[in-house]
Amino acid sequence: MKNVIVIGGGITGAGIARDLTLRGMSVTLIEKHSPAASATGRCHGLLHSGARYAVKDAGSARECAEENLVLKDIASECIEDTGGLFLAITEDDAAYGDVLIPSCKISGIPVEEISPSDSPNSAAIRCIRTNDARIDPFLLTLANMYDAYKNGAEIIIGKSVINIDESSVILDDGSRITGEIVVNATGHECERLLRSSGRKTLPVQPNKGTLLVTERRVSDIILNRMRPPTNGDIIVPCHTTSLIGTTSSNSISTVPTRDEFKELIREASMLLPSVKYARVIRAFSGIRPLLGSGDGRSLSRDYQILEDGGSITVAGGKLTTYRLVAEKVSDLAMRLLGASGKCSTKTPLPDVFKKDPPTKIICNCESAVDRLIPMxxxxxxxxxxxxxxxxxxxxxxxxxxxxxxxxxxxxxxxxxxxxxxxxxxxxxxxxxxxxxxxxxxxx
Ligand SMILES: Cc1cc2nc3c(=O)[nH]c(=O)nc-3n(C[C@H](O)[C@H](O)[C@H](O)COP(=O)(O)OP(=O)(O)OC[C@H]3O[C@@H](n4cnc5c(N)ncnc54)[C@H](O)[C@@H]3O)c2cc1C
Incomplete structure (x- = not known):
C-alpha cells in the first residue's frame, strides 16, 4: 500500500507527486489522458510577475512574484526569460497605471516605467516593464513527474479514477488501488469526481478560455494591456509562434468559436496593431478550475484545499504558483500521515532533454528533433x-x-x-x- 495516491497529471498533481516523493513518501499518480492534457497544456504559459493580479488580488500577486523567481531558478530549461510590458493605449488605461504601479510595489513586484517609444506599439501612451516570462507547461509537468518517478513514484497513464472510496480509488477497469491518503488534483473535474463518490465538494466554476496561435512570433516580449484583466489583453511568444489570449466564459466546452476568434483579434490589435496582419493558424480552449460562482472575470485566481476523511482535494490557482500549492497540499498530507519531512522543491528540476539529441528533424517548421530523454x-x-x-x-x-x-x-x-x-x-x-x-x- 502506498502512502499517497494522487489523481491528475496536470501541473498540480505532478508537483504534489514530486514534493511528496522528495519527502520520502511512496506515491502513485494516476492520469486518465496524458501529462498536461487539460488546463495545464492549454494555457498561455505566462510565468506571471504578479502585476496582472496586483490591483484586485494582492495575495495571488505576491505569490506569483515569489514563485516567478523560484521557478526561474529551478526550471530554467523550461523558461524563456522574455520580460513583459504593460501598455496603455487609451487615457483610461494610462490612469489604471497610476493604480497598478503602487499596487505592484506593495506586493513586491518589480516594475519600471519606461518610455512608450521603447515598446513595439507606436500608439502606446504609457509603458511599464515587468519580469513576466514564458514557461513551457508540457516540459514543466514532465520534469516534475520525471523527478517523482526517479524518486520512486509509480505513474499510471491512461486510466481514469471513477470513485474515491475512503483511502482507495476505483479505476475505470474495475481495479482498486489503496493508499493511506488520496489527493484529488483533477482540475475542473474535481467536483464531479467528489460528487460521484458521495463526498464533500468544493465550489468549482469551470471557466473556458480560448487562445489563438499565430504562424510566427508577433512580439519577442510578453505584452499585457494596462487595464483590469479583460478578453484579448495578453500576447505571449511561444517557441516559433505567439499566443493571443484569452476569453472567459462559464462553460466546459473546449471548442473555440468564430466569435471568440473575432473578439481576440479585435482586442489584441489594439495592443499590437501588427496582429491584424498576422496569420492565425489555430485556436484552442482550456478550462480553468475557478472557485466560487458568477462571472469568471470577477472570481479570484486563488486556490482552495479541502480535507475530508483521508482525502484531500485541491482546485484553483495558476501554473505560476503550482509549486507553492503542491507544498501546501503536501504539508497537509504529511500531517495526516503523522510523518515528518520538509518540502525541498526549491531545488532544480531534472533535465528532460537528451544531452546529445539526434539530428534527424521530425517537424520542419519548428526544426523539432526527438529531444526527450526516455521515461x-x-x-x-x-x-x-x-x-x-x-x-x-x-x-x-x-x-x-x-x-x-x-x-x-x-x-x-x-x-x-x-x-x-x-x-x-x-x-x-x-x-x-x-x-x-x-x-x-x-x-
Ligand atoms: C485558457 C487558460 C489560460 C491560462 N493561462 C495561464 C497562464 O498564462 N499562466 C498561469 O500561471 N496560469 C494560467 N492558467 C491557469 C493554469 O493553466 C491552471 O491553473 C493549471 O494548469 C491547473 O493545473 P491542474 O493540474 O490543477 O489542472 P489540469 O491541468 O486541468 O489537470 C487535471 C488533470 O487531471 C486529469 N483527470 C481529470 N479527471 C481524472 C480522473 N477521474 N482520473 C484521472 N485523471 C483525471 C485530467 O486529464 C488532467 O490532466 C490558464 C488557464 C486557462 C484555462
Whole structure:
C-alpha cells in the first residue's frame, strides 16, 4: 500500500507527486489522458510577475512574484526569460497605471516605467516593464513527474479514477488501488469526481478560455494591456509562434468559436496593431478550475484545499504558483500521515532533454528533433506534442507521418482551425486535409 495516491497529471498533481516523493513518501499518480492534457497544456504559459493580479488580488500577486523567481531558478530549461510590458493605449488605461504601479510595489513586484517609444506599439501612451516570462507547461509537468518517478513514484497513464472510496480509488477497469491518503488534483473535474463518490465538494466554476496561435512570433516580449484583466489583453511568444489570449466564459466546452476568434483579434490589435496582419493558424480552449460562482472575470485566481476523511482535494490557482500549492497540499498530507519531512522543491528540476539529441528533424517548421530523454511511464503515450511536432506553421502537414496520433491529431487540429479561417483559406485547409489523408494512406 502506498502512502499517497494522487489523481491528475496536470501541473498540480505532478508537483504534489514530486514534493511528496522528495519527502520520502511512496506515491502513485494516476492520469486518465496524458501529462498536461487539460488546463495545464492549454494555457498561455505566462510565468506571471504578479502585476496582472496586483490591483484586485494582492495575495495571488505576491505569490506569483515569489514563485516567478523560484521557478526561474529551478526550471530554467523550461523558461524563456522574455520580460513583459504593460501598455496603455487609451487615457483610461494610462490612469489604471497610476493604480497598478503602487499596487505592484506593495506586493513586491518589480516594475519600471519606461518610455512608450521603447515598446513595439507606436500608439502606446504609457509603458511599464515587468519580469513576466514564458514557461513551457508540457516540459514543466514532465520534469516534475520525471523527478517523482526517479524518486520512486509509480505513474499510471491512461486510466481514469471513477470513485474515491475512503483511502482507495476505483479505476475505470474495475481495479482498486489503496493508499493511506488520496489527493484529488483533477482540475475542473474535481467536483464531479467528489460528487460521484458521495463526498464533500468544493465550489468549482469551470471557466473556458480560448487562445489563438499565430504562424510566427508577433512580439519577442510578453505584452499585457494596462487595464483590469479583460478578453484579448495578453500576447505571449511561444517557441516559433505567439499566443493571443484569452476569453472567459462559464462553460466546459473546449471548442473555440468564430466569435471568440473575432473578439481576440479585435482586442489584441489594439495592443499590437501588427496582429491584424498576422496569420492565425489555430485556436484552442482550456478550462480553468475557478472557485466560487458568477462571472469568471470577477472570481479570484486563488486556490482552495479541502480535507475530508483521508482525502484531500485541491482546485484553483495558476501554473505560476503550482509549486507553492503542491507544498501546501503536501504539508497537509504529511500531517495526516503523522510523518515528518520538509518540502525541498526549491531545488532544480531534472533535465528532460537528451544531452546529445539526434539530428534527424521530425517537424520542419519548428526544426523539432526527438529531444526527450526516455521515461518509462510515457511508454504508449504519443510524445510528439512534448517535442512540438505539428505545433508550428504547417500544423503537422509536413510531419504528421512522424506522429503516432495520426487521425486523432488531424481531428483535434481541425477543431481549432475551422473557427479561424475564412474564404480562400478553406481551399488551402481542404488541400492540407487531402494531403494528410493521402500520407496516412486513407485516400
Ligand atoms: C485558457 C487558460 C489560460 C491560462 N493561462 C495561464 C497562464 O498564462 N499562466 C498561469 O500561471 N496560469 C494560467 N492558467 C491557469 C493554469 O493553466 C491552471 O491553473 C493549471 O494548469 C491547473 O493545473 P491542474 O493540474 O490543477 O489542472 P489540469 O491541468 O486541468 O489537470 C487535471 C488533470 O487531471 C486529469 N483527470 C481529470 N479527471 C481524472 C480522473 N477521474 N482520473 C484521472 N485523471 C483525471 C485530467 O486529464 C488532467 O490532466 C490558464 C488557464 C486557462 C484555462
Amino acid at each position: 518509462d511511464f510515457l511508454n504508449g503515450v504519443d510524445i510528439s506534442k512534448y517535442n512540438r511536432v505539428g505545433f508550428g506553421a504547417c500544423q503537422g502537414m509536413r510531419c504528421l507521418h512522424n506522429s503516432p496520433a495520426g487521425i486523432s491529431f488531424l481531428q483535434e487540429r481541425w477543431k481549432g482551425v475551422k473557427p479561424v479561417i475564412s474564404e480562400g483559406q478553406f481551399q488551402q485547409a481542404y488541400l492540407s486535409w487531402a494531403s494528410y489523408m493521402s500520407r496516412l494512406g486513407r485516400i
